[in-house]
Amino acid sequence: MWGFTISILLLSLESLRACPDECRCEDKAGVPTGDCEGRGLYSLPPGIPKEVGTLILKNNSLDHLPSDSFVNFTQLQTLHLQRNWLVTLPVSLFSSQSQLTVLYLYGNRLTSLPDHIFTPVPKLERLHLSGNQLAHFSDAVFAPLVKLKTLLLSGNRLQALSPNSFQNLQKLRVLSLSSNKLTSLHKDLFRPLRSLRVCTLNNNQLAQLPESIFRGLHDLYWLTLAHNSLRHLPVNLFQQKQIKHLYLYSNQLQSLHAGQLQPLPDLQTVKLNGNQLEVLPSGFFANLPKLSTVTVYDNPWRCDCSSSYMRGWVRDHGQLVKSQGLQSGGAVMCDSPTQVRGLPMANLTDADFSHC
Template identity: 30%
Template sequence: MAGIDLSDNKLDYLPETLFANLESLKYLLLQRNILDVLNPKVFRDLKNLETLDLSENKITEFPPNIWEGLTSLTMLQLSRNGLTLWKDFQGLTNLEELDLTGNKISSCESFRSMIKLKRLKLAENQIKILPQGIFTGLHNLLVLNLQLNQLEEIPIGIFHDFQNIATMDFSSNSISQIDRDTFKGLTTLHELHISRNFIEIIKNDTFLDLANLDRLSLYGNNIDTLELRAFQGLNNLTWLLLGNNIIHQLDYGTFDPVPLLIRLELDSNDLRAVEENTFEAFQNLQSIKLGKNAWHCDCKILYLANWIRDHSPIVWEYQPKCRGPGMLGGRPLHEMSFFDVCDGQWLSMQRIPSRVTDKHAKITKD
């Protein structure tokens, strides 16, 4: 027998001998029932079980010895239950995927016995603190998902055993700061998501060790400052999402470390202008968002207006518009010309007299 599917029933109890002598069973699906308490011996004969799905039940805790017989288990689905605590239960030494999404977990002791774990999903819980040592021994971990928790910080050094990590997601937490050493040593990381937090500044060399990072999501924070070397070291970055922040200035050279960008999002910030040649570092850009900013259409906007006209096929989703001044408010940036934004200002600065001829002016002869 390869597997048993008992999902989508109203099971509230599993007798101790229900799966007795089913040593050949490979998968057992029990999701979407109303199980709340499990007998510690109910799975003891399932020595060859590889997949166990207990998601969407009402389980609040597990007996200490419940996993001891599951020596072949590689996937354990426990999402959408009522768990409040995760202990480092023994017996899951071959586990490769653990899904604890959508519980009420506020504390995790450790995952150190799960030395083969590749995917750890802890999203949509109530985790506030990541204690030192929680990820010790997880050398094979590829994916860590902690979005939609209550984290206020990412402790430095907590990832020191991550030798193969590829994706990390800390979106929708309460993180206010990331430092130079936060992601130190994560040279295999390809995707990093820290959107919808409370970060205010991206400091120089914050991502310096992430040479293989491909995608970085920082949208929906409170970022108002990008230091000049904020993206130093991200030589292979192709996606950079900075929308929905309060960035008000982009210094020339900010994007020099990321010339391979394919997608850049700067929409819904507080940008008024960009310095000359700010976007000239890009070689492969295919998509850029610039809309919903406070673009001030005076002479300083001319570089951006010209750049948008020259790259109109890649500018989306909203066309950038002038916030002002005066009658220019609401007009698309790509329509701005030297005459619109500079001519009158230049004439005023040079004090050149009007070219309008007074038809009543007296004409004198030599």
């Protein structure tokens, strides 16, 4: 048995020695690897050992891949195709890659994905498609990827998503949809994603959210909704007890509901800076024992009788309030009435509110 294993290893090492000049072929942590990074390649060089488990073709000038490009690489587990010039992919490009678990395609010019391109790679766990030009994809594209854990789609041109876009992705943990052109989300979009932990939706054009959009995501602990056009949030939007980090900055939020954060006992970070908030309802930050970072700067805070809760909370919890550089003690500045405009809210005294 040992003799057979050694023979296989020797054959693999001998194969790695037969490597095209444009690449380095070596064993990395027990994985035969063909590294052809940054060689100005316009096509796949012949002679790469078919036994490679990792193939690195990133940072080249590949703009076209024939459908049989990887037909001989049946042991491939990780494939790096990021930062090339790919516009389209043949539907059968990965037909021989049944062992593939990691695929990097970010930083290309992909405008679409064939419906069944991922059918041959059911073991895929990480798929990086950020920084392309995808405007849409069909419900069939990701459906075969039942083991997928990470899906990155940020920096594309997505404007709308079907409610079945992520069907069958029950094991997905990380989903990035940031920096697209999404204007709305269907209430059932995330329903299949029972294992989702991280969801980034920042830098889109979302003006409103369905109240049930995150319902059932019991493992969600990181949610980013920053840099959208949200004016109001549904009362019961946040019911995910595991959320630790909530980013709502740089929207157009005008008000928040009392008790809106109460279902989040593990909340550590909430960022509300850069909105249109004038007051916070009484008790807004109550019963959040793990809260350690709050940002509320760049809001038009009203410092009058309606702000007594906010003023008291800032005074008593100043160490939690962070400035733009995340230093403690960030000042919450009054915007109105005119007589206190520009003054730190915490500096106001009871005498300033004696008429209340």
